[in-house]
Amino acid sequence: MENSNINKQAILNYLNSGKRFDGRKELEYRDLTIETPVSNKAEGSARVKLGNTEVVAGIKMSLGEPYPDSQDKGNLSVTAEFTPMSNSDYEPGPPQIDSIELARIIDRGVRESGFIDLKKLCVKGGELVWNMFIDIYSENADGNLLDAAAIAVIAALKTAKVPKIENDKVLFGEWTEHNVPLTEMMPLVVTFHKIGGKMILDPTYLEEEVSTGRITIGVSVGKQERIHSMQKGKEEPMSAEEVEFCVDEAFKKAKELKTKIDKLLK
Amino acid sequence: MSSYKKRYDGRKFDEMRPIKAQVGVIPNADGSARFSFGNTKAIAAVYGPKQLHPQHMQIPDKGLLRCNYTMMSFSVTERIKPGPSRRSQEISKVTEWALSSIVDLERFPSAVIDVHIMIEQADASTRCAGINAAVMALVQAGIPMKEMASSVSIGKCDETIVTDVSKEEEDYEDGEGATDMPFTILSNTKRISHLQLDGKVSQEKFSEAIKAAMKATEKIHEIQVKALKNIGEVIEA
Numbered sequence: 443m444e445n446s447n448i449n450k451q452a453i454l455n456y457l458n459s460g461k462r463f464d465g466r467k468e469l470e471y472r473d474l475t476i477e478t479p480v481s482n483k484a485e486g487s488a489r490v491k492l493g494n495t496e497v498v499a500g501i502k503m504s505l506g507e508p509y510p511d512s513q514d515k516g517n518l519s520v521t522a523e524f525t526p527m528s529n530s531d532y533e534p535g536p537p538q539i540d541s542i543e544l545a546r547i548i549d550r551g552v553r554e555s556g557f558i559d560l561k562k563l564c565v566k567g568g569e570l571v572w573n574m575f576i577d578i579y580s581e582n583a584d585g586n587l588l589d590a591a592a593i594a595v596i597a598a599l600k601t602a603k604v605p606k607i608e609n610d611k612v613l614f615g616e617w618t619e620h621n622v623p624l625t626e627m628m629p630l631v632v633t634f635h636k637i638g639g640k641m642i643l644d645p646t647y648l649e650e651e652v653s654t655g656r657i658t659i660g661v662s663v664g665k666q667e668r669i670h671s672m673q674k675g676k677e678e679p680m681s682a683e684e685v686e687f688c689v690d691e692a693f694k695k696a697k698e699l700k701t702k703i704d705k706l707l708k
Numbered sequence: 709m710s711s712y713k714k715r716y717d718g719r720k721f722d723e724m725r726p727i728k729a730q731v732g733v734i735p736n737a738d739g740s741a742r743f744s745f746g747n748t749k750a751i752a753a754v755y756g757p758k759q760l761h762p763q764h765m766q767i768p769d770k771g772l773l774r775c776n777y778t779m780m781s782f783s784v785t786e787r788i789k790p791g792p793s794r795r796s797q798e799i800s801k802v803t804e805w806a807l808s809s810i811v812d813l814e815r816f817p818s819a820v821i822d823v824h825i826m827i828e829q830a831d832a833s834t835r836c837a838g839i840n841a842a843v844m845a846l847v848q849a850g851i852p853m854k855e856m857a858s859s860v861s862i863g864k865c866d867e868t869i870v871t872d873v874s875k876e877e878e879d880y881e882d883g884e885g886a887t888d889m890p891f892t893i894l895s896n897t898k899r900i901s902h903l904q905l906d907g908k909v910s911q912e913k914f915s916e917a918i919k920a921a922m923k924a925t926e927k928i929h930e931i932q933v934k935a936l937k938n939i940g941e942v943i944e945a
Contacts, residue, residue: 677809
């Protein structure tokens with residue numbers, strides 16, 4: 443508690459003079475690296491580093507029945523685990539609200555953007571479809587797991603291959619030459635934190651701890667520019683102007699991120 | 709041109725469903741209220757401030773507001789398994805954030821205020837109805853508040869912005885399909901304490917949605933105030 447207050451004051455003083463502990467500007471991301479694959483047993487997987495934050499995402503697929511309300515589409519499931527090894531504040535046990543929230547925000551972005559062409563993941567209409575499991579783990583949590591996780595999921599999906607099937611059964615460990623069917627609409631997530639009246643991007647864990655307001659904006663920047671998911675987090679309210687500023691900025695940052703991701707995955 | 713030209717239930721695009729509000733509905737609670745948007749019925753109860761246990765959860769310099777949102781198993785067509793789901797845990801958390809900012813928690817160091825929200829019947833916008841009921845319950849419980857808050861769900865069916873989304877509108881599929889944007893707006897400062905979005909919307913349409921939310925929540929606020937001035941009475945609008 444004491445320590446947090448001292449840090450908070452120091453972070454505030456720095457921000458008020460236009461600085462951050464690591465020398466970044468308010469709306470500047472840390473360095474991004476992407477590594478694929480993480481596991482050669484996965485259909486696709488990726489490790490993303492944003493500064494010291496490290497997140498891995500993996501894709502596994504299986505065959506199953508379609509849901510009653512989507513007979514001709516593959517199924518999608520997203521989970522996330524904030525592992526105890528990634529931060530001393532995280533404890534083992536059932537998923538806590540932070541990781542549930544992260545998984546649900548990523549799920550909404552992937553689903554609503556139509557990034558995965560779920561219609562093409564139907565094997566036999568009404569009978570047999572692909573289940574897509576996207577699972578996310580934090581390996582080192584130093585802030586902004588949300589944005590890092592979205593990038594890891596995109597990288598894992600972009601490098602994923604569809605497994606082979608024989609007699610309506612998956613031949614696990616054998617893959618076709620086909621990529622997972624994706625569209626142009628890359629679902630990125632840009633999260634803003636409010637600290638002492640300043641809006642910052644890509645906070646470190648320390649900055650995240652002292653932030654009082656958060657807004658997460660999921661957008662896609664393909665041929666169209668659309669917002670797909672949004673979530674106001676933490677207690678401090680924001681004005682309509684602040685929210686609109688963040689939306690505007692989110693599109694700019696998402697375009698920059700998309701260019702970086704495309705380059706890193708080449 | 710948008711493919712959604714007329715609302716399923718004949719409402720104007722900026723018109724909410726009939727609202728009912730009633731304060732003081734659970735005698736055991738320190739504060740309680742019901743709020744409904746058409747067929748969506750929510751009930752909320754507030755207990756506290758009271759001592760928080762276990763002790764290690766106490767915050768020395770301020771109180772804690774805890775929120776618990778539950779849909780009754782029979783509130784929807786297909787029975788919901790009782791107990792917390794990922795969805796209900798997320799809604800509980802965003803409701804907690806939405807309400808924590810309006811309660812003067814500095815006045816209750818180490819204490820807790822529990823807010824329980826239950827949905828009896830669901831027809832979209834359940835979290836908004838729940839927040840509207842919870843705000844009234846907090847006021848009735850006599851808890852010092854900085855301002856009040858009102859919540860409404862703004863939708864987009866294809867290119868048409870609609871106020872207070874119904875279930876049919878939530879499932880709209882033509883054109884750009886349906887987008888759901890629940891907003892909670894504070895009564896005095898007009899700041900946004902809760903905002904979610906799920907769907908597909910351009911920057912321009914989102915700005916339009918904010919305006920629709922500001923307008924609708926003003927009306928909801930009036931109803932909440934009227935219900936609080938007439939405890940026990942069902943206020944309809």
